[in-house]
Amino acid sequence: MQEFIYYNPNGLDFPISEEIFVTSNLEDGAKSDFLISNSPLIKSELTAKEVDFYIKNSKDSLSNKIENVSTLYEIAATKYDLSQDISYNQELNNEVLLIANNEEEYKVFVEKTLDEDFNLFYITTDILKSISGHIGNLSVVVDDEGKDVTLNVSQIVWFDAKEEGLKQSGTFDPSLSSLDEVIKQLKDNIENYEYRKFITYDSSICQYHERREEICSRCEDVCPTVAITKDDKTKTLSFSMVDCLGCGGCISICPSGSLEYTPMSRTSIYEVSKFYSGKIPLIIPNKMNMENLSIDLKENVLPFAIDGEKFLDESMFITIAQESGSQVIFYSDFLSKGTRNAIEILNQIYQKKYSKDAVIVAANEEELSEALKEVALIENSRFTFNHTSSRKREIFAIRLKHIVGDEDLGTVTTGEFVHYGKIQVKEENCTLCLSCVGACNVDALVADARDNTLRINSSLCTSCGYCLVTCPEADCISIESDVIHLNKTWFTEEILAQDELFACVECGKEFATTKAINKIAAIMSPLFASNPVKQRTLYCCEDCKAKLMIKQGLLDA
Known part of the structure; x- marks a missing residue:
């Protein structure tokens, strides 16, 4: 059975792949179920309106047109296969x-x-x-x-x-x-x-879920309906799929990537982007009605059709740009808060590296016409890696690391809705209690038992500030907010604090950091001044502490 069908009552004036069933008879479309069609008049699982848009407007050579029509069908099939949205009645x-x-x-x-x-x-x-x-x-x-x-x-x-x-x-x-x-x-x-179910949610990396203080609830803030609500007592989010419009604004603004857009996840973006290698992507959301758009597509421009207009974040834009090796046009008359910030961040980076914008935004046909004249491939910008199942920040970090290489390109600013930052620690005030590590659910802060260090990978940090709230020490953690340092140290684990382990004075077992023991001893020693045994327990492991206290109790008896 053929999966692809092309229908046009006037026929098609150039040949296309035999994998695509071509017909000018609408009744042919009713004889079988097809996976992808170019027309809503044909019964199929997905309608790829971008096919007719490309055929009507492209200035590609005939041979390239033949190849690209097939490619657009394959792209649509890939989107369908990787889509995670479910329909309900x-x-x-x-x-x-x-x-x-x-x-x-x-x-x-x-x-x-x-x-x-x-x-x-x-x-x-x-x-x-x-x-x-x-x-x-x-x-x-x-x-x-x-x-x-x-x-x-x-x-x-x-x-x-x-x-x-x-x-x-x-x-x-x-x-x-x-x-x-x-x-x-x-x-x-x-x-x-x-x-439809437009979003999936991973609470384990959510920056709001079950935290003692509200650090983030940006998805609820930007939701235009009551599809996302929060419970400030339990610090939990609720999602009503029947109220969701599928705009995707919550996706682009989510700092950790705990929300995914089911019609086109980050994995789907990656798999589809591979088809655009050496081509110029023109991203067009459904709402922009490409079927009514008449404009000259210069050679090598290929439409990149998406459902919602608000879900694209910085990890997705950089994926499309690097997999294609090109500047990207985003044709939309509205930019969500997250998408706007994502484009601003990426364009700053590309200007520093390539002296070109990564993403050219066109809000109307006039701007689109100008963008199509300007857009071009960017030499040496293409980069690919398989990021299936990777988190949002991990994808962006690995791709950005390739751009930076061994250079120091300075800094770029982020915010006001998409935040990056750098954690700083006053080592003399840090006892390595590791509360901050427990508070960080995106693995930006880690402990290394090999050398008793607290480390930060700044490229993964969402700048949420929960480590600062959790830290029990005064004047210990600070955050340099809304900045990305474009040098190789940004992507490697940097030591923030280090200490030696303290050995129990009774059994010799190492059980805590030296600074932590000394701090507790400084606080408690004056209270135990009249009791040498209790003073000694301050320097003992848990087992030896209990033994000494029992021995003291028996002697007192």
Whole structure:
């Protein structure tokens, strides 16, 4: 069975690979299930609109066009194979709440629907107190003459809705489109409402999860809906997939990479990017409607189609740039906070190394036209390594290390939403208690038992500050925030503190650092001044300490 199909009622005026079934008859598409098609009119698992966009706009030679069309189908198949998103169905009944500002808005809605498609509830804005839940299961609390009454509905129509209302899935505002469109949407949802799981979450490297103090909750801050909520008592995050829009803004801003974008994970980005070796990637999110875009693609430019526009982070951009060996165009009329910072960071790095931007942003067709004139391959910039299963910071560190090499390219600044930094320790104040190591869940801070050292790999540090909060010593840890040092020491473990182990005065077993023992002894010795045995226990291991105290007790008895 053929997996790929190309449909065009006018046919195709040049030959393409035999692996792709070409037809001008729409009925051919109904005869079999295909994996990838170029048209939404054909039943397939995935529609690759970038195929027609490329054929229509590319200035590549005929031979390159033939090859690249096949490549685009292979890219789409790779994306499909590596996609981790799962589709779910939510059952909806016909109970709809209308929130209107006046009687006239109610009448207009009823006239449009004749009240025959919905079991309609109606309230005015002034008695609304709160909305919670999600589409199919919405709870609305209203003030009924001083008493709270809860209405349970599947969907809400709210004229001139407030922001908190629109954050809930299932709330629709006719003023943002039209009443006819909203009514159609309500009916379509009742017939079949499908949503996807757009993110996966690894709590083990989350910078918010179960920490004593709030160090990070950026994903919740940027979420445009109630898909991500936090519990400040337990310091845990909750995810509602039915409320998620799939924009990906939380992905690009997550410092550790604990969130992954299921339609296109970092592994998927890597595998797809390999197809662009020696080509110029033009990243186009779905919302930019490439099928309506008519623009000259100069030779060697290949579209890189993605779902959401906000999920790309610095590890993904540098992967695409290095695997292609080229500058990258990102065609989007909106940049999320994380994506904007990621591009700024990477462009600073590329300017220092190659005197070119890594990513050229184009917000409209005019800017895209100019970007296509400017964009080019970057000599000696291509680099590849298999980073399957690697974390976000590890990917960026290894790729950045290749750029830096043995040079010292100075520093670049980061923030305000994507943070890097360098931990510094006053060694004279550090007792090597290693509380900071336990607090660091991205393995930037480590202890080396071979030489009794505390070490930092700055390239992995998220600059979260939890080590500083956890450290029991005063004036010990500090952070040089929002900076990356572009030299080779940034990527190697640097010794922050070191000490000798202290041997038990009774048995000779090494059991703690010398500075830790001396510090405790300095505090406790005055309290034990009249008891030499207790003073000696301050310099004993746990076993010998107990033996001495038992012996002391027997003598006292």
